[in-house]
Amino acid sequence: MSTHLSHGLPTPDDVRAAARRIAGHAHRTPVLSSRLVDEQLGARVVFKCENLQRTGAFKFRGAFNALSRFTPEQRRAGVVAFSSGNHAQAVSLAAAELGIPATIVMPYDAPAAKVAATKAYGGEVVRYDRYTEDRVAIGRELARTRGLTLLPPYDHPDIIAGQGTAALELFEEVGTLDALFVPVGGAGLLCGTTLAARALSPGCELHGVEPEAGDDVRRSLREGRIVRIDTPETLADGAQTQFMGELPFGVLSQDPPRILTATDAELVDAMHTFATYLKLVVEPTGCLGLAGLRAAAGRLRGRRVGVIVSGGNIDLERYAGLLRDR
Numbered sequence: 001m002s003t004h005l006s007h008g009l010p011t012p013d014d015v016r017a018a019a020r021r022i023a024g025h026a027h028r029t030p031v032l033s034s035r036l037v038d039e040q041l042g043a044r045v046v047f048k049c050e051n052l053q054r055t056g057a058f059k060f061r062g063a064f065n066a067l068s069r070f071t072p073e074q075r076r077a078g079v080v081a082f083s084s085g086n087h088a089q090a091v092s093l094a095a096a097e098l099g100i101p102a103t104i105v106m107p108y109d110a111p112a113a114k115v116a117a118t119k120a121y122g123g124e125v126v127r128y129d130r131y132t133e134d135r136v137a138i139g140r141e142l143a144r145t146r147g148l149t150l151l152p153p154y155d156h157p158d159i160i161a162g163q164g165t166a167a168l169e170l171f172e173e174v175g176t177l178d179a180l181f182v183p184v185g186g187a188g189l190l191c192g193t194t195l196a197a198r199a200l201s202p203g204c205e206l207h208g209v210e211p212e213a214g215d216d217v218r219r220s221l222r223e224g225r226i227v228r229i230d231t232p233e234t235l236a237d238g239a240q241t242q243f244m245g246e247l248p249f250g251v252l253s254q255d256p257p258r259i260l261t262a263t264d265a266e267l268v269d270a271m272h273t274f275a276t277y278l279k280l281v282v283e284p285t286g287c288l289g290l291a292g293l294r295a296a297a298g299r300l301r302g303r304r305v306g307v308i309v310s311g312g313n314i315d316l317e318r319y320a321g322l323l324r325d326r
C-alpha cells in the first residue's frame with residue numbers, strides 16, 4: 001500500500017479518539033443474542049443494537065463526534081446538513097446538545113414524523129422540492145451565505161470515525177469475532193467498522209450488505225472505481241445512496257470486504273425475526289445485516305458472528321403493514 005493512497009484516510013486511532021469524545025453523550029447500546037436464532041442459523045450470533053441508540057440509529061455517533069471537533073467560529077455560525085432520514089435527526093440533536101445552531105435541508109415529501117423529530121430536537125428545517133431543486137446546491141448556498149459548515153452523511157473522516165465506535169464497543173464487550181455483518185449505504189458505517197476491526201479483531205471477516213436493487217458498492221470495489229447508479233427502489237430507505245464515499249472507497253479498497261445483497265422480502269423476514277425473537281423494532285435498512293447473514297450462514301456453522309442492527313426508525317403503521325403482508 002503506498003502512502004500516497006492512504007494519506008488523509010481515517011485510522012483505527014481516529015475511532016478510539018471518537019469513542020472518548022462521545023462517551024457519556026451517545027448510549028453504549030446493548031448487545032443481544034437469542035438461542036433460537038442461533039439454532040436457526042447454526043452460528044453463535046451477537047446483535048449490536050443501534051436501533052436503541054439516541055435518535056434511533058448509529059448516526060448520532062458520527063454527528064456528535066464531528067460536531068464536537070468544530071472550531072469556536074464554526075460552532076457559532078452553525079452546521080447545515082441535507083438528509084430526509086437518520087442523519088438529519090442525529091445532526092439536529094447532537095448540535096443542540098453542543099449549543100450549535102443546525103439547519104437541515106429536507107424535501108417537502110419527507111415523512112412527517114421525521115420532519116417533526118428533526119424540529120423537536122431543535123434544528124431549523126428548510127424544505128425543498130426533490131424533483132425540481134438540487135439539495136446539494138441549496139446546502140452549499142446556505143453554507144456560503146450564512147457561513148455554515150456543511151456536514152455530509154458519510155464521506156467525512158470524523159463521521160466515519162464516529163460510526164466505527166459501535167463495532168469498537170461490540171469487540172470490547174464480546175471479544176474477537178469470526179465474521180461481522182454491516183448494513184451499507186454510502187459505506188461510512190462499514191468503513192468505520194473496518195477500522196475498529198483492524199484494531200480489535202483483525203481476523204474478523206467483514207461483510208457489507210446492500211439492497212439488491214442498488215449493489216453499487218459491490219460493483220465499485222470490484223471495478224476499482226466509484227460506480228454511480230440511479231436511486232435504487234428498495235424498502236431500505238437508509239441505503240438509497242447513488243454512490244459510495246471516496247474515503248470509504250479508499251479504506252475498503254485496501255482489503256475489500258465481502259459485499260452481499262438483500263431483497264425487500266428478505267428484509268421483511270429479518271424484521272419479523274427481530275420482533276419475534278429479540279423483541280426489537282428494526283427499520284428495513286437496519287435489517288440488512290441479518291438478511292445477509294442468513295444468506296451466508298451455510299459457511300459460518302459454529303462460528304462467532306456479529307450483526308450491526310443499524311436503526312429502528314419506521315412509521316408504526318408502515319411497520320405493521322409490512323409484517324401483515326409478508
Ligand SMILES: *Cc1c(COP(=O)(O)O)cnc(C)c1O
Binds near residue numbers: 184310311312
Ligand atoms: C445511514 C444508515 C445506514 C447506512 O450507513 P452508511 O454509512 O451510509 O453506509 C444503514 N442503516 C441505517 C439505519 C442508516 O440510517
